[in-house]
Amino acid sequence: MARFKTILTNRGATALAxxxxxxxxxxxxxxxxxxxxxxxAQAEVTEIVTPLxxxxxxxxxxxxxxxxxxxxKLQISLQTFNxxxxxxxxxxxxxxxxxxxxxxxxxxxxxxxxxxxxxxxxDNILPPPLTPGTHDTIHLHELVLFVTNQEVxxxxxxxxxxxxxxxxxxxxxxxxxxxxxxxxxxxxxxxTSAMGGVGNIVGNHLQDGANLEAVHAAEISASPHNGNVWxxxxxxxxxxxxxxxxxxxxxxxxxxxNVVIMEVAGINTYTRSVAGGTxxxxxIDFISRNLFPEHRQFNRVPFNNGxxxxxxxxxxxxxxxxxxGLQTDVPNGVGANPETISVDYTIIGLFxxxxxxxxxxxxRKNSVAAGRFSFGVLLTDDNVSGGGGLDNLxxxxxxxxxxxxxxxxxxxxxxxxxxxPIFANNMSRVTKTVGGVSLGSTWWLMIPQSGNxxxxxxxxxxxxxIAIGLAANTTLGVPLCFRIA
Numbered sequence: 001m002a003r004f005k006t007i008l009t010n011r012g013a014t015a016l017a018x019x020x021x022x023x024x025x026x027x028x029x030x031x032x033x034x035x036x037x038x039x040x041a042q043a044e045v046t047e048i049v050t051p052l053x054x055x056x057x058x059x060x061x062x063x064x065x066x067x068x069x070x071x072x073k074l075q076i077s078l079q080t081f082n083x084x085x086x087x088x089x090x091x092x093x094x095x096x097x098x099x100x101x102x103x104x105x106x107x108x109x110x111x112x113x114x115x116x117x118x119x120x121x122x123d124n125i126l127p128p129p130l131t132p133g134t135h136d137t138i139h140l141h142e143l144v145l146f147v148t149n150q151e152v153x154x155x156x157x158x159x160x161x162x163x164x165x166x167x168x169x170x171x172x173x174x175x176x177x178x179x180x181x182x183x184x185x186x187x188x189x190x191x192t193s194a195m196g197g198v199g200n201i202v203g204n205h206l207q208d209g210a211n212l213e214a215v216h217a218a219e220i221s222a223s224p225h226n227g228n229v230w231x232x233x234x235x236x237x238x239x240x241x242x243x244x245x246x247x248x249x250x251x252x253x254x255x256x257x258n259v260v261i262m263e264v265a266g267i268n269t270y271t272r273s274v275a276g277g278t279x280x281x282x283x284i285d286f287i288s289r290n291l292f293p294e295h296r297q298f299n300r301v302p303f304n305n306g307x308x309x310x311x312x313x314x315x316x317x318x319x320x321x322x323x324x325g326l327q328t329d330v331p332n333g334v335g336a337n338p339e340t341i342s343v344d345y346t347i348i349g350l351f352x353x354x355x356x357x358x359x360x361x362x363x364r365k366n367s368v369a370a371g372r373f374s375f376g377v378l379l380t381d382d383n384v385s386g387g388g389g390l391d392n393l394x395x396x397x398x399x400x401x402x403x404x405x406x407x408x409x410x411x412x413x414x415x416x417x418x419x420x421p422i423f424a425n426n427m428s429r430v431t432k433t434v435g436g437v438s439l440g441s442t443w444w445l446m447i448p449q450s451g452n453x454x455x456x457x458x459x460x461x462x463x464x465x466i467a468i469g470l471a472a473n474t475t476l477g478v479p480l481c482f483r484i485a
């Protein structure tokens with residue numbers, strides 16, 4: 001995980017002071033990136049040390065007023081495209097300019113804020129595109145400048161593709177999680193015990209879950225499970241015995257050397273609904289707390305329609321094929337009846353790499369996703385309900401995360417989904433990270449955006465926790481999701 005620090009430069013601080021004294025505007029409007037790091041006092045930076053020719057754009061600016069003890073902050077959203085790159089390029093420094101007229105008047109531009117890599121290169125490296133002259137990777141960065149009355153020499157931040165966080169914010173978040181009202185907890189525990197122990201929410205606050213493997217160690221180690229936690233939980237589910245299993249409780253797995261915390265997202269969330277003509281039995285749906293480190297595109301091209309034989313955009317997607325270890329054809333063009341390309345993820349896909357004991361108990365979920373396909377026509381909205389496919393691994397829909405359709409086609413995109421309890425009335429699990437050390441990473445949902453033929457819905461988690469639409473060939477985070485029944 002790349003770690004960055006950021007600071008308001010001396011020139012930036014002076015410009016703000018003069019604007020307050022004389023009246024004027026200081027508008028951050030241009031950004032440069034480089035592969036070097038300034039060796040002196042970073043507040044003195046006036047230019048990038050080793051400039052890079054990369055396509056970086058300011059996607060948005062937002063001032064967020066102080067709330068709940070948090071200082072006010074200026075949030076600058078950056079998008080970096082890999083267009084024109086021929087080699088893997090490390091991003092080690094970022095210089096934000098103000099009053100440059102969008103980079104056209106550098107004579108009067110103010111070097112406003114500087115961010116630099118604090119540690120080794122990891123996920124700050126931008127790869128070259130597979131097809132020269134195009135872009136197939138977009139790194140998203142949220143650069144946050146804090147307005148505070150505290151004496152701060154610099155603010156330490158870390159990022160994946162779009163996440164920044166201060167130590168103070170992290171400490172506040174941890175304190176909120178660890179501080180609770182004992183009387184309320186005891187009362188709630190008594191109620192949920194009588195209900196079978198399936199709750200883990202006090203008021204609107206989702207409590208930190210428990211390690212199921214530790215809590216039920218004696219039961220798991222005994223015959224017939226003999227230490228197999230997945231055998232144990234399947235037996236519990238089939239018996240309808242959820243005592244001591246609550247929303248947010250978790251089991252840790254390791255996949256290709258990466259530790260992933262799998263949380264109980266819903267217990268019997270879809271019971272009594274029908275999949276493939278059969279009523280869904282007792283089940284638990286697990287969704288990872290953190291994102292899998294291998295960020296992925298939804299499709300190889302900016303295309304959000306289905307294809308012949310896979311009318312649902314999710315069913316046709318390259319992301320679904322990779323998650324489930326499929327050998328199939330996926331879209332490789334952007335027009336009506338697009339070209340396809342054969343992919344083989346039977347070895348390098350995610351499902352084949354899961355622990356064998358886990359794979360043995362996963363059941364396929366009917367990922368009910370709306371269809372968007374008409375032969376010879378490029379559609380900009382869904383045109384039929386259902387048709388998502390049966391998946392061992394999947395990602396949630398907008399409804400399953402936010403409880404409503406946001407960017408999908410109203411009515412059709414709902415597709416019989418329901419919000420998972422782990423996401424209801426709180427944002428603590430909507431925010432997902434890689435490695436758990438950043439404020440939040442943008443991650444894919446399975447719903448194509450309404451009104452165009454190129455974008456798919458995603459969660460921009462962290463500062464805002466909102467649904468957004470991004471080109472399907474953007475590289476984003478992916479949660480690990482599966483069902484046991």
